[in-house]
Amino acid sequence: MNRPHPLDGFEDDIRDHIERETQENIDRGMAPDAARLAALRKFGDVAHVMEQTRDVWRWLWLEQLLQDLRYGLRFLRRNPRFAVVVALTMALGIGVNTAIFSVVNTVLLKPVTYPDAERLVWIGAYDAKIRRDFVWTDDFFDWRKQAHSFARMGAFGYQQAVIATPRGASQSTGVYVAGDFWRITGAQPGAGRLFGEEQDCVVLTWDFFQRAFAGDAAAIGQTAMMNGRPVRITGVLPKTFRFQFPMWWAAAHPDPVEVYLSVPRPGEGVAQSTQVVATLKPGVTAAQAGAELYSLEAHLIQARGGRDYGMTALHVDPLAEQLGGSSRRALLVLLAAGAFVLLIATVNVANLQLARATLRQKEVAIRAAVGAGRSRVLRQLLVESALQAVTGGAAGLLLARWAIFVLVRISPNAIPRLSETAIDARVLAFTLAVSLLAGVLFGAAPAMALRRCNLHDSLKSGMRNSAGLGGLRLRRALVGVELALAIVLLTGAGLMLKSYARMTAYPPGFEPEKIIVMKVRFVQREGEEPAQRATVRELVRRLERAPGTRAAGVSCWIFGRGLDFPFHVNAVSPGYLQALGMKLEKGRWLTEADTHGALLNESMARQTFGEVDPIGRQLSIPRPVTIVGVVASVKYSKLDAEAPPELFLGIGQAPDLYGVEIAARVTARPAAAIPLLRQLVADVDTSQRVYDVETLEQALAQSIAPRRFNLFLLGGFAAAAFLLAVVGIYGVTAYSVAERTREIGMRMAMGARRGQVAAMVVREALPVAMAGIGAGLAAAWGLARVVESLLYEVKGSDLQTFVLVALVLTFTTVAACLGPAVKAASVDPTVALRYE
Amino acid sequence: MSTKGEEDRVELLQGTLDLLILRTLLFGPEHGHAIAKAIERNSDDVLQVEQGSLYPALHRLIKRGWVAVQEGVSENNRKAKFYRLTARGRKQLRVETTKWDKLAGAIGRILRPAGEEGVP
Known part of the structure; x- marks a missing residue:
């Protein structure tokens, strides 16, 4: 059906031509060799002829393409409705793909911009219950001393910080960093220096430095109050610095990081779990590094008497994979x-x-x-x-x-x-x-x-x-x-x-759309802790009598230690749990008088005591507490994971009080109730800063x-x-x-x-x-x-x-x-x- | 077959080879070598065609649709490509011939005005 191209067999044609000429020359009496030479001379440069002949056809396809395009355009002009339907259908299909590919291109294909990016790994143990990776903080420090597969190892974690600045105290989003974090991210100071192993240091991000210190270079090297403790501002990061957090981490802490802190002091509430990134030594694979960590971890678990702290589900993955995460x-x-x-x-x-x-x-x-x-x-x-x-x-x-x-x-x-x-x-x-x-x-x-x-x-x-x-x-x-x-x-x-x-699908009694949550930070100065506690007591007292609220109270997250799995400790006033609509399953609620009492949620009770009735039993976190009751587990911080194991103490038992979260279940419209609550807080102490005011429903929506x-x-x-x-x-x-x-x-x-x-x-x-x-x-x-x-x-x-x-x-x-x-x-x- | 001396030979004008090929094919399909020979013979060997240059010209004509290729068997029973004048080619030949006659006439008149008639 296809006609052969005129160039097909072209070489044969030329060979044939020269043979005929040679034969003619022989017939005329020339010697074969001479005859052939003469024929070739007469023909001219064979290669040149072939090239020229091919040139004749070379641009044909382009000419035809242009012609086809003209035909195509003519057809579309003559059938505008057809053309529009086709264009719209394809626009939908291609638009969808272009959009999703742009996201993939940015999130998955663009390389991580750190030094030795291909050797960067993420290390974590997966906790199926909270669907998160974590590393037991103590283990990180042991790995860093003992593991040989890594050139650098760093850790980081979320840490709220209230920093007193020339423009007043400000609540800021902080991340503490440890180990070789700076060298892993390749960060260079924009001004001053980045801190090393020393404590009580902060490095500011460029934006925060401009906002809170008006870019005043004199602030670098100075001492500031952070969470009621003096810290040294060692330096400022350049405008371009950006740490790329894993997906789930960024989702949980959506605000941009403003300050990077040195490792918190123990009293400041060191988290028992942290996040770890590392750079492999050249030539070491992630699998080899993983194998070394497994055996190292096995020794560590043995050394602490078999308590694994959930560190058995350890995995080492390329960081790029982890950044995209789920x-x-x-x-x-x-x-x-x-x-x-x-x-x-x-x-x-x-x-x-x-x-x-x-x-x-x-x-x-x-x-x-x-x-x-x-x-x-x-x-x-x-x-x-x-x-x-x-x-x-x-x-x-x-x-x-x-x-x-x-x-x-x-x-x-x-x-x-x-x-x-x-x-x-x-x-x-x-x-x-x-x-x-x-x-x-x-x-x-x-x-x-x-x-x-x-x-x-x-x-x-x-x-x-x-x-x-x-x-x-x-x-x-x-x-x-x-x-x-x-x-x-x-x-x-x-x-x-x-x-x-x-x-x-919320459990009955849990009405997040009617619960207003807000955070309050105290600008605490050393030696004022008793006054601070008095303020909290006053706040609780007023909240419990606030008009238009069914129940209201305060809570303060602290870090629990001493059990062989991660858990939350939350110091709460009685009204807080009622505002959340928690149901008592066993035992009784906490009262003001409880100085050593604690409530567990079901998840915590099951994990700690199994089938045994926990009421009246003791737990050491590491302070000894006595269990007085068990409440149903309610997911009030994250919707797409089981409620984590959690222990509640009376608000008076919180070791530090540099901020509280308020929850109030209101009877009126939340929009109408919010100003009243803000006023109530301001009445107690005008210097307190209120932020993240929203309904619990909004807060939860953010989590998914x-x-x-x-x-x-x-x-x-x-x-x-x-x-x-x-x-x-x-x-x-x-x-x-x-x-x-x-x-x-x-x-x-x-x-x-x-x-x-x-x-x-x-x-x-x-x-x-x-x-x-x-x-x-x-x-x-x-x-x-x-x-x-x-x-x-x-x-x-x-x-x-x-x-x-x-x-x-x-x-x-x-x-x-x-x-x-x-x-x-x-x-x-x-x-x-x-x-x- | 006589061979003229180098000085008697004339190089072809641009584009005239196409015309000669079309003209040659008017008598029936031919293979490449035969076309070259025919041009040489019919011009008493005055026109010097480097035989190879025939081929780009042939393919230009094929591309324009004036000449077609067909497989055939030559006089000595060998398979060969035969080039054939198409209907459009035939028409084109007429047009080109007329053009050529006019051009040749005009140039002739300029080079040899009426008064010099007969002067070599």
Whole structure:
């Protein structure tokens, strides 16, 4: 079918030419060698001739491409509605992919900008209960002394800090750092110096230095009060310094870090768990380092009498992986989901093109007949669809820009570095490649259909064009594929939605929308602790009598030590637990009089005492306390994890009181109650600073921002896929009815009833649709494992979700066929038969 | 077959080779070597064609659709590529010939005005 290219066999042609000339020369009486030489001389430079001849053809493809593009543009100009539908469909598919790829590009593909980035590792033990990594702080210091696999090892952790500055005291977000943290991050001081192993030092970030100290260089090297303790400001970080925290860590502490502190003194409440980053020695693999740490840790556990502190689930991973954290898996799933949407859009456009191809058969046949050559015509069709796809891609780019803007606005903290997302050269290349690929894919369908059709017949067959049964079958099959893809996305979104519902299903009595939380920091100076305690007592007293509140109280987080697992210790006033709606399971509440009493939550009670009744028993944290009661576990700080083991003390037993959190369950609207509460705090002491005022519901929502982000995106993708699939099935059915108007008219003329005709239309559409839905369900079932880690208390193979999605899709499919079916039933046989 | 001395030979004007090829093919399909020979012979060896330069010209003509290639068997029973004038090529030849005649006439008139008629 393809004509050979004129250059095919060109070398033979030249050889033949020279042989003939040689033969002629021999015939004229020359010696063979001389004859050949003469022939060659006469011919000229063979290589040059070949080169010149090839040059003749070299730019042909470009000329043809330009010509094809002109044809394509002309076609689009003549069919503006078709062009717009195709462009919009592709814009949706490509826009979705561009947006998600920009995020992936920023978060996963851009390298970490630290020295020896490829040797950086994250070390942590995974706590399945709180779904977080941690390292027992003491172990970190032992590793740092004893492990040989690491060139550098550093630790960091969250630490609230109240710093008294020339502009007054300010509550700031602090991170304490230890070990080789500075060398690992490659930080250089912008001014002053970075602290080493010494204590009571702070390094300010550039922004904080400007804000709190007005960029006054005299402040560097000076002493300031932090958390009521003098500390030395050793230096300021440059404006460009940014530590990249793991995803989950950043999600839990969304505020930008303002100060970096030296390791807290023991009395300051050293966390028993910390986060560890390290640089491997050159040539050491993460696995080897992990093996060394395992054996080292085994010795440490043995040395402390077998208490493992949960440090057995130790893992060493490349830091880059950990920074993406759970967002990595989520982003890859979203990327795949985006590809599904694009595939569905592509299939839809292919279907449109197929319908169009029937109409264009004759045009193509004529072009082929006048000598364009079939391959040339097919190529022209592909160029045309690539042009359409690139148009769609350009529109998709605009859509993606807008989508990124919206994403960054609605959940800036859902994914680390999300706010840095931008459309760069790599994203543009991706969009172009995807557009071209999609264009070739949806252009291939009509090209194949046209290739198969007989030119002669097309030219002969008069006025009616027909796709024939083969074309329709292909289009139905494509719709089946669409439905299968859509169902995979819908089940994924359904499972996430169900997880979300599970997460936000609060136990009865817990009404976070009516609970106002706020934090208060004291500007404490040394020696004023008794006064501070008096202030807290006064605050509690007023809160308990505050009008419009059902219950209110204060709490203060402190660090518990001494048990072989991490747990929270929270010093609370009685009203605090009631404000949260905690239910007493056993024993009694704490009272003001309890100086050694403690309450446990269920999780803590189970973990410490198992089945034994804890009431009246003693715990050493390390101060001995007596258990007076057990309360039900309530998730009031994080929604997507079990409530952590927690122990409550009376507020009077808190060792330090440099700040408290207030919780108040109000009867009025929260917006109306908040000013009253602020006033109440100000009445007690005007110097106290109040911040993070919000309802508990808002605070909790923040804790699942990444999940909301995933749900939002996957839900959006699923909705787009669903819409496209429904349009697809409607289009094919409507088209088949339109095409067969005559046949339907004939059937009705021969006595078929309208109901029968309508049923026939639906019946014909259903089998492939059902097969598609079935295949989609099977695929979703197979992929269940992939999404499982993104779910919460829902299995990847959740039957309810699958059944519901299958029902919704079946119902919609039938509904989409109904319109065309009704149209078929209303065909007037006399008109239909006269038509044409 | 006579061979003229070097000084008697004339280099081809740009573009005229195309015309000669088309003209040669008017008598029927030929292979490359035969075309070259025919041009030499018919011009009594005055026109010097470096035989190789025939090929880029041929392919230019193919590209324009004036000449087509076909496989064939030569007089000595060997497989060879035959170049054939297409219908468009035939038309083009007419156009080009007319153009050439006009051009040659005009140049002739300039070089030999009516008064000098007959002067060599």
